[in-house]
Amino acid sequence: MYLRKDLIQPRVYQEVIYAKCKDKNSLVVLPTGLGKTLIAQLIADYRLSKYGGKVLMLAPTKPLALQHRESFLKLFNIPDERINTLTGEIPPEKRAEIWRKSVVITATPQTIENDLVVGRITLEDVVLLVFDEAHRAVGNYGYVYIAKEYMRQAKHPVILGLTASPGSDEAKIRSIVKNLFIEHIEVRNENSPDVRPYVQGIRFEWIKVELPEIYKEIRKLLRKMLRDSLKPLAEAGLIDDSSPDIPKKDVLKVGQVINAEMAKGNYEIGKLMLYQAKALKLHHAIELLETQGLSALRAYLKKLYEESKKGRAKSTKELIQDPRMKKAVALLVQAKELGLDHPKLDKLKELIRSQLKKKPSSKIIVFTNYRETAKKIVKELLEDHIKAVRFVGQASKENDKGLSQKKQKQVLNLFSQGEFNVLVATSVGEEGLDVPEVDLVIFYEPVPSAIRSIQRKGRTGRHKPGRVVILMAKGTRDEIYYWSSRHKEKQMISILEKVEDMVKKEKQASLLGFVKSKEKEKGKIKEIKEKIEEKVEVPKEEVYEKLPIKPIFVRRPHGIVIYVDSRELKSQVPKILKELGAHLEVKTLDIGDYIVSEDVVVERKAANDFIQSIIDGRLFDQARRLKEAYLKPIIIIEGELYGIRNIHPNAIRGALTALSVDWDIPVLFAKDAAEVANYIYLIAKREQEERKKEVAVRSEKKALTLADRQRLIVEGLPNVSAVLARRLLKHFGNVERVFTAKESELIQVEGIGEKIAKEIRRVITSPYEEEK
Template identity: 85%
Template sequence: MYLRKDLIQPRVYQEVIYAKCKDKNSLVVLPTGLGKTLIAQMIADYRLSKYGGKVLMLAPTKPLALQHRESFLKLFDLPEEKINTLTGEIQPERREEIWRKSIIITATPQTIENDLVVGRISLEDVVLLVFDEAHRAVGNYAYVYIAKEYMKQAKHPLILGLTASPGSDEAKIKEIVKNLFIEHIEVRTENSPDVKPYVQGIKFEWVRVELPGIYKEVRKILREMLKDSLKPLAEAGLIESASPDVPKKEILKAGQIINAEMAKGNYDVGKLMFYQAKALKLHHAIELLETQGLSALRAYLKKLYEEAKRGKTKSTKELMQDQRMKKAIALLVQAKELGIDHPKLDKMKELIKEQLSKKPASKIIVFTNYRETAKKIVKELLQEQIKSMRFVGQANKENDKGLSQKKQKQILDLFSQGEFNVLVATSVGEEGLDVPEVDLVIFYEPVPSAIRSIQRRGRTGRHRPGRVVILMAKGTRDEAYYWSSRHKEKQMISLLKKVEDMVKKEKQASLLGFVKPKEKEEKAEEVVEKREEPEKDVYEKLPIKPIFVKKPKGIVVYVDSRELKSQVPKILKELGAHLEVRTLDVGDYIVSEDVAIERKAANDFIQSIIDGRLFDQAKRLKEAYSRPVIIIEGELYGIRNVHPNAIRGALAALTVDWEIPVLFAKDSSEVASYIYLIAKREQEERKKEVAVRSEKKALTLAERQRLIVEGLPYVSATLARRLLKHFGSVERVFTAKESELMQVEGIGEKIAREIRKVITSPYEEEEEKNI
């Protein structure tokens, strides 16, 4: 027994969930703050006591992984050096050493995924694998690959998925269940009979605010403009109607259809892209106005004005020249002079002041979707002498630097210690991080997501009654978003019950059928051993025993470390390739001394045409490897507003001018198959070594000769070719008279004289100048 029972007092529902999940792969759905981690620790204690080995707990971020380690250190009777956290900041060799000596490991999934791909660690002895925030186990997220490898490698596998909400989409819930090999689901809500006694009541309030007249006027103008932009799209049948309430995803889908049609040669629909681009910009402007306020809209329109001034896009230029837009901007200027902003701002300040007057040491979180709004809220609160800080993600946005994980932790520590009262957070504060319990949570705007809504309100009501206030602007998409999240949350509970019944009925047969049972594997190994024994006897009887050479690593592929983010290396490993990970100067995959492969996602390929990187990369590939290859992954046409002929022109240049073959693959699996096949041909059939190059490849004789002649004054690469073609050798070029040089096209009397001067003048050592 490792868990210190003297420090814990499990609740009834935790004991029940533990008993049901300790021996079968389970998904536990439990609201934030109700002790999912303790359930994981109870199961970890049971599995370690029964089998020994290791426990691995994965969390999406480094702060959360470190937080889990602290929890294990506090409750487990193990030496500190046996409980460790692995993240990408630790050197690979050091990670390998830590893995070997640890009993409990908390880690970020990308780190474990990378170490598995390159064979640095094995999951054979892991007796429990915990996926925190298990709703992420979809698509290409690292959780999916790790779970698959774990079920293949582990001697005594057990998976535990933890989440406050897996979402409200049935297909997504089923995908999570399949990807994590779930056999059993445990669901609890705040209203579950065994949970209710432990949940402090959360008081929900939704406060509607009335938009002022100037708001309504600006909104009316923008909606009218949006309707005009949508009409041509509706007439073409690309969207259902020209209503300004059309969802943004419909407008985006229309753009994809237009691009796809243009790629097929239907250029007549190209003019519709102009209206689609205008509609998207207007839709975003209305959303900012309704949910964030006049200052957010002003900032966005200022950005569009700068774009129009630079003549960046036709749609932006026409948008800003529209008389109606000029009127809307005039109204925004007027509102600024009158000091009018979103009424939510005043209401929010009123709520915070009221809370602080009741309890000056209150902790309050304000959630907002936009960084700009978070910045504005903090500024307003500080002006009111209310101590507040902004809490955003790591990514740097335009003119807005993100917060490092270290800085995030510092801010949370200060908040926990009561150094300031109000934390103004974007979505980064919703998931997983141990945000101290607060007295008041304010949603500056509702979110149309069940997961995010549950995560946000889980910040309060853990140990004492909490209060959640949702601010909504009357008659705007705020109201639609609120009711959407409420509907999705109810839908999620019923879907979970439905999926749980499905899992029970199927007993996971359809989901786990493709995993080879351990018993069968062991029997297969026994059969192989029995077959091999007679062969050994035969070898013993031979007069001269054969020499058994150690089997080579097989197909070796050098992979650029940045490619580990893609699915290709994982699939290559499954195909049987041995991967060597390096930071490569040229290419993404090296398969021989001659062949380097550059993989480009379709979107990146188009972006590299736009920003001019493509031909620089082609040049470097050709300089380093004699037979480079480019593989483009995904559908190339219809994803960006780039004319199909521009794409075709780039492909033609690569193939004809640079002599680089271009292959097309529909997905990562096909890319990996191409790479493996090319590597197999190079290494097995052609017996080529794998060589990583960063320097230029050895020059041919002709290249060396041209390089020497190019050293002459005013002689370009083209002129060097002409000279060598005319005279036949470097020696004849250097011994030719002025009159003979002038017979070559492009060489006049002046150039001929300068060439002869350089060749015939005596060499004199230059004196060093004192500086």
């Protein structure tokens, strides 16, 4: 036994869930604060006691991974040096050593994923793999790849997924179940009979505030402008109607449709992009006004005004010059002079003052969607002599520095110790960090997400009664978002029950299929035995085909070696290359992303990055460096290239043409990471197995071929580019004829006029004089 049972007293529902999940891949859905981690530890103790080996617990962030380690150190009778956390901050070689000696490892998925791809670790001896915040196991998130590798490598695999909410989308829940190889689902909520005795009551209050008249006037102006911007889109059939209540996702979708149509050559529709851009900006402005307040809207309009002065976007300029916008700005100025902001702010201060009056040591969390609003709330509370602190993510934005993970932990510690009464948090406080239990949770605005709503509410009512207050502005999208999240929470429970039933049926079907296949195999073996007894010569291929497990005759591979740039580990391509059988050497490459031979380098570009490299001018500098270092560089573009950005299709076609014709770099197109990987593997196989080429990493220029040297000489002539040098050599056949050609002969080459021809002849024929 590893778990110190003297320190814990599992609740009934934890014991039940443990008993049902200890030997099968399971998903446990349990509200925040009801002991999901202890369930994982009960199963970890059982698995280690039965099989030995290792337990791996994954969490989305480093602070949460460290928090899980602390929990294991406290409750497990294992030496401290054998319970460790692995993150990207630890050097790779040291990570491999820590992995080897550890019994319990907590880690971030990116770290484990990278170490698996390069073969630094194996999951063979892991007897339990825990995915915390399992709702992330979709798409290309690291959980998906790790689960697949685990089920392939482990001798005694069991997966445990933990989440407070997997969401309300059935397709997403099915995807999580599939990606984590789930065989069993355990769902509980606060109203489950075995959970209810342990849940302290959470009192919910919905407080509606009335918007002042000045708000309504500004809102009316912006909604009229939005309707006018939507009208041409509705007339073109891109949206159903021009109602200003249109969801933002529908406006975004219009932009994608317009770009896609332009890519097909329908340039006429491009005129509508102006209206789509205006609609998107106005939609955001109205959302800020309704949910955040006048100061948030003022800051946004100020940003638009600065953009319009620089002439960056026609849509912004037209919005700022619209008389209705000018009137809205005048009303904003008037409101500021009157000291008005969102009425929710006054109500928020009133709630906090009331709570602190009742209990001065209260801990309160205020959740808001916007950093700017969090900053405003903290400023107002500090002016009211209320000890408040802002809690935001790591990313730094313009004039707004983020909090490092170390700083986040410091803030939480101070909040936990009572140095601050109020923590004003953005979404970073909802998931993945050990936010202490609080007396009051306030939603500054509702969120239209079941996952986020459940995570927020789980910060109170764990060990004593809690209170959740949701602030809403009457008649705005606040109310829409609130009812949306309520509906999604209810929907989630029914979908989970449906998916659980599906998992059970699939398991029964697979068991039935397994029994039938066993009977079929017995029949095959009997048939082979009878043939042998009859001394009938059976071809060995036929024997092998009929055996239940066919023998594998492995031809020792030559070993396809591919050098991978370390930054590429963020993509799916290296993982798929590894699955294809390539041996990956990960390095920080100066040039290219994948080196497959001494001659061939591959530069992978996501479609968005390719377009951005055209806009910022990086593309042709990269092309030059690729050509200088490798004889045969290749560019592979991943994803749909047209219709994803507001850039004219001819600009994209021009760049592709220049790469192929001017730089002599082939461009391949792949729909996804799998196709990119298959291209790279095939190229590497041809180069290394068929052409016997070595793999060489270069950062310096490659040795020049004869053709390179000839082009270099001709490029030394005045006004002769690399393209012109090629044309001259093709036209005249060699360097000597280029240098002896007359002006009349030179101007026959495309791109060379009389002026350039004269200058070339002048340089070639003028006497050489030493400069003084």
